[in-house]
Amino acid sequence: MSLDNLNPNQKKAVEYNGKHLLVLAGAGTGKTHTIISRAAYLINNGIDPTQIQILSFTKKSAKEIVWRVSNISTNSQIKRLNGSTFHSWCMDLIKSNPNIFSHSDFTIIDRDDQISIFKLIYGRSKQSIDTVKLTPKILLEIYSFARNTRSNITESIRKLIFLGKKDEDTNNEIKKHLPFLIEIFTKYQNRKIERKYLDYDDILDVVATGLSKNKEARDYISSKYKYILVDEMQDTNPLQWELLMCFQENCNLFCVGDDAQSIYAFRGADFRNVHLWKERMPNSEVFKLEDNYRSTQEILDLSNWLLNTSELQYNKNLKAIRGSGKIPIIMNFTNPYDEAEWIVKDIIDNRLKDNTPYKEHLILTRSAFGCRNIEAELLSKKIPYIFFGGTSLFKSAHIRDVLSCLRIIDNIYDEIAWMRYLQLWDNIGDITATKIVDEMLNYRTLEECINGLKNEPIKNNNLYLTLENISEFKHDPAQAITNCLKYMEDILAKNYKNNWDKRKNDFTVLSLLAKKHTSISEFISEYILNPQLEESITEGGDNEDKIILSTIHSAKGLEAKICYVINVSIGVFPNKVSILGGKDDIEEERRVLYVALTRAKDELYITRNINTIFDNSNINLNENNEEGKDDYYFLSGLKDNLAENVYDEKTKNILESSTYRGEKINENIIGIEMS
DNA sequence: TTGCGATCCATTTTT
DNA sequence: TGGATCGCAA
Numbered sequence A: 001m002s003l004d005n006l007n008p009n010q011k012k013a014v015e016y017n018g019k020h021l022l023v024l025a026g027a028g029t030g031k032t033h034t035i036i037s038r039a040a041y042l043i044n045n046g047i048d049p050t051q052i053q054i055l056s057f058t059k060k061s062a063k064e065i066v067w068r069v070s071n072i073s074t075n076s077q078i079k080r081l082n083g084s085t086f087h088s089w090c091m092d093l094i095k096s097n098p099n100i101f102s103h104s105d106f107t108i109i110d111r112d113d114q115i116s117i118f119k120l121i122y123g124r125s126k127q128s129i130d131t132v133k134l135t136p137k138i139l140l141e142i143y144s145f146a147r148n149t150r151s152n153i154t155e156s157i158r159k160l161i162f163l164g165k166k167d168e169d170t171n172n173e174i175k176k177h178l179p180f181l182i183e184i185f186t187k188y189q190n191r192k193i194e195r196k197y198l199d200y201d202d203i204l205d206v207v208a209t210g211l212s213k214n215k216e217a218r219d220y221i222s223s224k225y226k227y228i229l230v231d232e233m234q235d236t237n238p239l240q241w242e243l244l245m246c247f248q249e250n251c252n253l254f255c256v257g258d259d260a261q262s263i264y265a266f267r268g269a270d271f272r273n274v275h276l277w278k279e280r281m282p283n284s285e286v287f288k289l290e291d292n293y294r295s296t297q298e299i300l301d302l303s304n305w306l307l308n309t310s311e312l313q314y315n316k317n318l319k320a321i322r323g324s325g326k327i328p329i330i331m332n333f334t335n336p337y338d339e340a341e342w343i344v345k346d347i348i349d350n351r352l353k354d355n356t357p358y359k360e361h362l363i364l365t366r367s368a369f370g371c372r373n374i375e376a377e378l379l380s381k382k383i384p385y386i387f388f389g390g391t392s393l394f395k396s397a398h399i400r401d402v403l404s405c406l407r408i409i410d411n412i413y414d415e416i417a418w419m420r421y422l423q424l425w426d427n428i429g430d431i432t433a434t435k436i437v438d439e440m441l442n443y444r445t446l447e448e449c450i451n452g453l454k455n456e457p458i459k460n461n462n463l464y465l466t467l468e469n470i471s472e473f474k475h476d477p478a479q480a481i482t483n484c485l486k487y488m489e490d491i492l493a494k495n496y497k498n499n500w501d502k503r504k505n506d507f508t509v510l511s512l513l514a515k516k517h518t519s520i521s522e523f524i525s526e527y528i529l530n531p532q533l534e535e536s537i538t539e540g541g542d543n544e545d546k547i548i549l550s551t552i553h554s555a556k557g558l559e560a561k562i563c564y565v566i567n568v569s570i571g572v573f574p575n576k577v578s579i580l581g582g583k584d585d586i587e588e589e590r591r592v593l594y595v596a597l598t599r600a601k602d603e604l605y606i607t608r609n610i611n612t613i614f615d616n617s618n619i620n621l622n623e624n625n626e627e628g629k630d631d632y633y634f635l636s637g638l639k640d641n642l643a644e645n646v647y648d649e650k651t652k653n654i655l656e657s658s659t660y661r662g663e664k665i666n667e668n669i670i671g672i673e674m675s
Numbered sequence B: 001t002t003g004c005g006a007t008c009c010a011t012t013t014t015t
Numbered sequence C: 001t002g003g004a005t006c007g008c009a010a
Helices: A008-014 A033-044 A059-072 A076-080 A085-095 A111-122 A136-148 A153-160 A168-196 A198-211 A215-222 A238-245 A295-310 A334-356 A368-380 A397-410 A416-425 A430-441 A446-454 A462-473 A477-496 A499-515 A520-530 A535-542 A576-581 A584-597 A610-613 A651-659
Strands: A020-025 A051-054 A081-086 A108-110 A197-200 A227-231 A251-257 A285-287 A329-333 A362-363 A387-388 A546-552 A560-565 A601-607 A645-646
Touching: A008 A033, A008 A651, A020 A033, A020 A076, A033 A051, A033 A085, A033 A227, A033 A251, A051 A059, A051 A085, A051 A601, A059 A076, A059 A081, A076 A295, A081 A085, A085 A238, A108 A111, A111 A136, A111 A168, A111 A197, A111 A285, A111 A416, A136 A153, A136 A168, A136 A198, A136 A238, A153 A168, A168 A197, A197 A198, A198 A215, A198 A576, A227 A285, A251 A446, A295 A584, A295 A601, A329 A334, A329 A651, A334 A368, A334 A560, A334 A601, A362 A368, A368 A546, A397 A416, A397 A446, A397 A462, A397 A499, A397 A520, A416 A430, A446 A462, A462 A477, A477 A499, A477 A520, A560 A584, A576 A584, A584 A601
Parallel strands: A020 A251, A020 A285, A051 A081, A051 A227, A108 A197, A227 A251, A329 A601, A329 A645, A362 A546, A362 A560, A387 A546, A560 A601
Antiparallel strands: none
C-alpha cells in the first residue's frame, strides 16, 4: 500500500507512533480514508490484524471500513481484521469470556421488547411528572439515558422532563416521584435477571463496568489488542468512554471525529469526549484535518460562518481543495407545496439539461415527516427515490406481530413474544394475555403449551393452529413466515383494516430475507442486532438511479453534487423544542444544520417557508439584527455575500404587501362605540 | 375487560 | 398522514 494519496496531515496521523491520538477531522476532510489508511498502515508494518479492533456505530460503516482496508492492503492476513459496532464487540467479549463475564445463554432484547416489559410492570397506572405523562416509552428513555450518560435517575428526569432546569421546585418535583420510578426500574431489572435478558445498554455496561472494576480482567482482555480505532468519536457517550478507558493502559487508541458534527446528545452522546480529549486522556495528542475535498469554497464559507456565529469555539475553518464554485442559494416559499414542487422540478430540469443523474441530488430534512410533501410530489411525478431515516420495516407493527409467533417457536419462555402474540386475537387484551402467559411459562415444551391453549376459552382456533403448524419449520424461517401468514392473515387483515393491502406486501420482503437463514433462531437473533434490511433490499435489487431523501441524522457520510436542505425556517432551525431546552440543545441544532450544509459538493440550496418567518416578525432575514433578536434563527444576520436570497412571485408579493410604510394607527378601540 | 371510534399530536435514532 | 392514546359502550 502506498500512502501517497494522503495529504501531509493525514499522513502524519496515519503514521502516528505516540500512544493515543484524536484526529479532529472536519466534514469532508477524509476522515474515513484516514482511519482506513491507519489500519492498513499498521498491518503492513507487521501488526497482527487480530490485535486491531475497529469500532464504529453502525454495522454498515464497520463493514465498509474493513472492506476498504482489504482493498488497499495486499497482506493476506487482512481477513482477520475485526471491525464491529460497540455493541457487537462487547457481545463477542461477553460470549467468548464466560469465565470473566458471568452471563451465558442470555437473550438480547431490543427497544420494543424493553417497552413491552415496562408495559407489563407499569400496568394501567397513570402518573405524570409535571405536564409529562409517564408512559412505558418515556420510562425507558429515562432509564436508558441515565445509563448511557452514567448518571442517575434524578439527572435523567431533569434532562428529559424538565429540560435541564435546576431550581428548587424542580428538585422537589423530582424527589416526589423518585420512589415510584425507582420501584419500576428495580422491577424491570429484576425481571431481566430472572429471564436472562440483556438490553442494548446492558451489553456495553456488563463489559465497561466489569472491566473497570477488575484490573486482572481488564489486563487480560486488553492485552489481546494493541490498537483500537474508533470512528465517529463525537457520537460516543460516557458509557462508551468508560469502556474505551479500560483499554487505555495497554492499547493505543486512535479516534477520529468532529465535534462540530456531534448531533446525538439526545441519546447520551457527549461531544466533550472529543472537546476535552487532551485533558481527559493521558498520553494523548490531537491532530486536525481541515482540507476539505468534498465541497466548493462557497459552501464551506457558509458552513464556517454558521459555526463562527456560535458562542462555542469550534475552531473550524474548512478550506476547499477544489476551489471556488457557485454561491449557495436560499429559496423562499409561502408554503411547503410550492417548495416541494420547485425542488422536484429543479431536479428534473437538471437531469434533462445537464444529465445530472437523480442520485446526485440529496434532499435533507430535519424531521422524517417534514418531507411528506416532497415524497408526495415525487410519487405523483413517478420519480424514483430512496428514503433514509425514520422507522425501519422491522419495527412496524405487523412485522413484529408475525415475528412474535416465530419467537415463541424459538423460545417458549419468551413472555414478551407471548404477550404480543396473544393480544393479536379477538377477546384477548392485556389482562387475559397475562393470565395465559403465566400458565404458559409453567410448561416445558411447545406441545404442552399448545395443549394448554386448547383448553383456554379461545374464540379463534387459529391461535394455536398457527403455532402447531409453524413448529415444523424451525429450520425454514421463510416457510414459517409464509405459513404464519396463512393462518394469521384474517386476523391481521382485521387488525390493520385501513391499510392491510400495503402492509401485506412487506411479508414478501420479510420471507425473502429469512431465506438467507437456516433456522428461526438464527434469523431472529440476527434481526434483533441488525434490523437494517432496507440496505439489503436496495443492495440486492434495483441499482437504479434514485433521488436520495434523508433525515439529516441519517445523512452522515452521505454527499451529493446538488443538495437541498429543506424547510430551514424559523422554529425549525433551531427547532422549537430545542429552544425550550436551552443553550446546549440549540447548539446541537446548529451542528445538525452544519452537517446538512457540508453534504453538498457543487450546489447548495436552502429552502424555507417565509410564513413562519413572519410569524416571528422581529427577526430580519438579511441584515444584522439588534443584539439579542437573532438568537432563535440561525440564518438571521446572514450577509448577501455568503448566500443569495431568491424569492418566487408569491413570496415577492407577500414581502411587498407586508411592508407597511404608512403611519401607525393609534386607535385602540375595536367594536361599536359606546355612548 | 375488551374493542371501537374519536381525538390529538407530532424532533432527531443506533444498537 | 399515521400513530398512539383516551373515553365510553358493550
